[in-house]
Amino acid sequence: MTFRARHLLGIDHLKPDEIVSLLDLAEDYVALNRRTVKHSDALAGLTQINMFFENSTRTQASFELAGKRLGADVMNMAVSQSSVKKGETLIDTALTLNAMQPDLLVVRHPHSGAVNLLAEKVNCAVINAGDGRHEHPTQALLDALTIRRAKGRLHRLTVAICGDIAHSRVARSNLILLGKMENRIRLIGPATLMPSGASEMGVELYENMREGLKGADVVMMLRLQRERMDGGFIPSEREYFHRWGLDAEKLAMAAPDAIVMHPGPMNRGIEIDGTIADDINRSVIQDQVEMGVAVRMAALDLLARNLRAERGRMALGEV
């Protein structure tokens, strides 16, 4: 098993064999999570702090559960309501926390690059739970695990990522991961929601969703991120749904066994038709949530192993 990283800040710095190692370990945790007694002592004695500078329910719950099932002492800090409001800078918050000797820090922040900045200031392992519109690595990993389980492989697949790509860190991380694993990626959406420079990213761009979905093995829908928009990207939700919302007619263009994914939370009737989201033959949206816990357990476990090894080397005076 190879996983060398000290932090999990993004997919960008992971090698394909590290991704595979993490997914393989996550498979074990899927099995564990399906047992009645869902407990391991992999993180026993370690302290995990979840620091969410941005409101989150599902990701925070997923990380909390992952830590607890591995026996860590987990603490949630809703930073958006506390010290930041009193004027403390990100670095001061980090130093304060660092003084409490945590081992694993899970951070979400509304600004791109903020988690990297924080990781430089603390001496524990940091997991990026989403920074601005930059990366969301555990989402891409859980998507990868979901795809691998549904399709039997994670390479040579045609993956269509649809919707609000410009504002999506999920899209960025997936783009990098699926690219590293040698898949064919298509980005589909209105021109206003395409990131600039997309044409140089080694992907195929489609304005027309029917064209873009032709023969796709995986259809990955994204949420329309209205909170990250400063207005004016699309004229109306009804026009958006008409052109870029996933409905049965558009999905019929994809491969007959194509799976439908969505990182959640969904806007039914805006980017996805409710009946598609609920179709157990096509939709793997609930599987994604399940894989999320397992992937986060694997990530916490691997980082903790590296942390222990590093501390061991330090104790021996090797570093």
Place this chain on the structure above:
Amino acid sequence: MDLIFSNARLIDPETLSDAPGSLRVTEGRIAGRGAPDEAAPEGAVVIDCGGRALAPGLVDWGVKIGEPGERHKESFRSAGRAAAAGGVTTMIARPDTMPPIDTPEALEFVTRRAQDAPVNIHHMAALTKSREGREMVEIGFLTDLGAVAFTDGVRVVRDSKLLSRCMTYARGLDALIVGHPQDAGLSQGAVATSGKFASLYGIPSVSPMAEVMGLDRDLALVGMTGCRWHADQITTAAALPALIRAREAGLDVTAGISIHHLTLNEFDVGDYRTFFRFTPPLRSEDDRQAMVQAVADGLIDVIASFHTPQDEESKRLPFEAAAPGAVGLQTLLPAAMRLYHQGGLSLPQLWRALSLNPARRLGLSSGRLSQGAPADLVLFDPDAPFLMDRFKLLSKSKNTPFDGARMQGRILGTWAAGNRVFGEPA
């Protein structure tokens, strides 16, 4: 039923030719051309043109029709009759109505109402909701329903970020945006072109540079977004270099001008004559001549009337308080004949700008004499003189700057898809 237009002077803007010939029409479409005295097949109706000019019907880009909201100024029926009498076989209607055409529902309404008119009508839709420059309209739905272009008319979208998003979104859908090049701040409140005339008469005025500034901004955004774009009116020589640069850079940009800016100048306002109030205001004689040359050179693509019906009360006001614009459906062709008789432009050159280019730019198959094109035709005598009497106009509104003017160019007949919509039956 077949129609033969024999003994005609055919004006073909595609080949820029002006030559005697005959034209054959089958089932509403142009079937072919022949010698002037070509024998008619049996059962065909022969129209002897008597050597008069036969040209594609005009495609008038930017017609204001008062529906909805101002039907007392113009209706689809009255505008359609005026168009037919003016040789205009296709009107491209403006969306600056009350309320504006900014929803699919509003577009469906005017599309239904347009059936009252005897000529073709295509609709432009607003670019932003209520033409307020804050949110883009449903460009996708409106395109699906047949909107040929998107414009807020003379209301400039001030927010460059919003405009860039509109352009990006439109590029994705291959929609055409029509801009009004003008710096909104600089030209605010101005009703004349700055200079000695405006100063002596004490009329609030603005430099033509406001148009250049607006054009520069819009072209920069077009370069950034890659959308298809058309300038409704370029009226000053100072704006031409930017247009040339944009074309050389490969931008998909075209430009138009109103017939009034090609035939009138700032001095025509005279003693505060409100029928000569336009947006943008009339320019200097130097600018006017430069624009005629720009049309001849093909730099300005489209000539249109910008038909803007205003009732008497909107014009019977102090100059700066009066409503801008003039009716033009029936005066477009005779006014264009001024340019022909002055020698600046040939008839095929004029028809390139009056019919062919607007049709091409809007994706219409009309505006030409080639085989298969719709038989939208105008038969006219370019030389016949007449005295313009505004009360004889068929528009509900009579606000023409050419009232009392000596003009040449009488329209003898107009056909839309082979059906005669104006003139005495043969």
